[in-house]
Amino acid sequence: MMRKLVLALTSTALLTATAHAADLGWNGNSSPVNTMYSGSSAFQWSGFYAGVNGGYGFGTLSREPSAGGVVTENNTNGWGLGAQAGYNADMGGFVLGGEADLQWSSISHSEDLGAAGTLKASVDGFGTVRARAGMAFDRVMPYVTGGVAFGNSTVSLTDPANVVTSQTNTHLGWTIGAGLEAAATDNITIKAEYLYVDLGAKSYTTAPGGNIDATQRFGLIRAGINYKF
Template structure:
């Protein structure tokens, strides 16, 4: 009985080995499994994204004085384009994006009117570095940022005076991108954006000439198409 069990085990083992050989599992060319990803990350891509931003607006009179800091928040959406180089698991690339934004602060100033300041749109030019795990790639990113800010005051009579300025700064962040098909990928990303300080001159009394500093965080989701 013991010998019969050993013989049956040997037959099952030989049968399994033969089936594995027929499937090519031992040859490295299996149609079921391959250590090579179905699609690499190299190439140009472009896509769209949308998200939410929050941060701080710091303002003070031009030339110095007391600072006022307020929270900012709002939505944003835009488009991005870039290029990746897949070096066998380590991915290097660059990406540029342009975002419409409504990240700002509104405040009622008693006897003066409604003051509003924020970022209307911004863009970044960043390097990216990631590690690919098949169709999934976590990455870090950093670069320069620029945006247009605005500040306005609407007096009790409904008259609005508005000024705008171009901010320059930097950004850093991280994210995760995953390939849905050979050409389409989805991503989730966090960015911290520091657009520095710019002067807004010519606003009415009660606000006056101010230096405004814009810093904010963004979380966003995106869709890319690789060409």
């Protein structure tokens, strides 16, 4: 399902960029010119950039007894806010680069366990270090991206006496996604992006009934703004 969504987003980005390039395809005499991709872009994407972003995440928390047993899956959701920085190299319309970001997150799942209390599992924050590859159609660039993801997750149990037992672990995983970025001015760009993040499994001792291995996987739809130096 995740792969189909990424492919759909990439196709949409490419179609949008092609249409935008066609709209810009006029010469000084206001007569149409060939609007096919020319192998170079008037706007130069090369350089360092930094910015902020925000979006909404939705995914799955998987829990399995560390000794083996039944896997329980629950839906998660929440917001993400953060900042990113990166570098682009414009190779005549084909753009390669790298980007790193750090995010605050409220993506979580809470469950009433009856007499045992309330169990909550949350992604407190995460980050990614990714490669990006895009095709520049003047000031519009669809791209794909992928790399390493890491994050802090907390599992807590609040008993009926309101005593909280919690444990936080650092997870390491991977991410893949696609997006569309457009230059509003020579220094300001805006983007819309989808990332799928798999933070991998870690063992927790706070759940009733013994240790569990918890895995956080989620998709994040976000928008951002960058300043190009």
